[in-house]
Amino acid sequence: MIDKLNEAYEKFQAEIETLSAQADVLSLKSSYLGKKGAVSEILKSLKDATPEERKEIGPKANEIKQEIEKLVAKKLSDIELAQINEKLSKNKIDITFTDAVKAKNNNHGGFHPRTLVQQEVEDIFLSMGFEVLDGPHIETEFYNFEALNIPGDHPARDMQDTFWFKDEKSPEGNKHLLRTHTSTIQVRGMQSRKPPFRFIAPGTVFRCERTDASHEMVFQQLEGMMVGKDISVSNLIYFMKEILTEIFKKDVEVRLRPGYFPFVEPGFELDIKCQVCSGKGCSVCKQVGWVELLPCGMVHPNVLRAGGIDPEEYNGFAFGLGLDRLVMMKYGIDDIRHLQSGDLRFNSQFKEY
Ligand code: FA5
Numbered sequence: 001m002i003d004k005l006n007e008a009y010e011k012f013q014a015e016i017e018t019l020s021a022q023a024d025v026l027s028l029k030s031s032y033l034g035k036k037g038a039v040s041e042i043l044k045s046l047k048d049a050t051p052e053e054r055k056e057i058g059p060k061a062n063e064i065k066q067e068i069e070k071l072v073a074k075k076l077s078d079i080e081l082a083q084i085n086e087k088l089s090k091n092k093i094d095i096t097f098t099d100a101v102k103a104k105n106n107n108h109g110g111f112h113p114r115t116l117v118q119q120e121v122e123d124i125f126l127s128m129g130f131e132v133l134d135g136p137h138i139e140t141e142f143y144n145f146e147a148l149n150i151p152g153d154h155p156a157r158d159m160q161d162t163f164w165f166k167d168e169k170s171p172e173g174n175k176h177l178l179r180t181h182t183s184t185i186q187v188r189g190m191q192s193r194k195p196p197f198r199f200i201a202p203g204t205v206f207r208c209e210r211t212d213a214s215h216e217m218v219f220q221q222l223e224g225m226m227v228g229k230d231i232s233v234s235n236l237i238y239f240m241k242e243i244l245t246e247i248f249k250k251d252v253e254v255r256l257r258p259g260y261f262p263f264v265e266p267g268f269e270l271d272i273k274c275q276v277c278s279g280k281g282c283s284v285c286k287q288v289g290w291v292e293l294l295p296c297g298m299v300h301p302n303v304l305r306a307g308g309i310d311p312e313e314y315n316g317f318a319f320g321l322g323l324d325r326l327v328m329m330k331y332g333i334d335d336i337r338h339l340q341s342g343d344l345r346f347n348s349q350f351k352e353y
Contacts (some may be wrong), residue, residue, distance in 0.1 A: 112347060121323075138176055190227065200222055214291065220324050227299065
């Protein structure tokens, strides 16, 4: 009987080799392992075997059944793989946007002007030794306000109309909100490094305000911070001038005037001569000829303390560049809402990949 089982197994091996359809494999399997299959038929004569023969035949029959199952499983998966490969070779998808795609269709993608300007600004700051940081859009009131010297009852909270979440407070008892400015990253950045340091943090911010030619509800800022010993307003002005010269590649008129932000002291507003109307007055600059672009100042001691830095030993400057407005000034865009419109006629005017 053992010989018969071995013979059946060898025959099975030879037959399965020749098959290439899953249904044929399953039918072959049942012709060997099914109730009336070859192996089952051989085992029917087990009743005539002696107890010693049975001890030998039983395990051998199980072994052969298992081998047949294994061969069937392998064959089925080989067939499936072959089918997938055949499909792939017939339906090739070019995911690389290569010349072939470009040749067929000239409307291929390009970078959004905001991305172009952000990359340019990041490169300039990286070349001046700044790190680039990121932070969460959903923040706690601690990072958006309190740590920036704006406690709960401070009127400055009304300067930025805030989208609040109705959900549960954070474990520290803080309400959640959509960050209204990238200044949230000032304290996060300070908490995770030791002075001296310098970093920028570009990102999306959210304000519940009415839109017009120069205001959006969802827009981009780029925060910057430098902390060390004996940092002065002159250092601040140097970096601000440097960045604008690099971006515009020409002299642009700017003006510095006092500005109030609870997290800096002294604070400044840096305005740029409106590049859309050359200062004559338009809807972007609200007919005044100047656009608020880059508020900045020397970091308030309370903010340094919130970031774990001793204000007796260190000081620094911070700024919050309005990235969308910078894009508008660079390209002469007369309405901020074009940037988020998704209108291809607008987007396709900018550089291609
Ligand atoms: C702030 O958000 C401060 N966090 C900036 C700052 C950082 C000051 C560090 C001092 C030190 P402000 O609300 O002015 O400030 O916004 C900063 C810039 O973002 C503005 O100058 C403007 O360029 C841009 N901005 C403000 N509101 C809008 C808006 N609704 N749409 C588009 N850009 C805006």
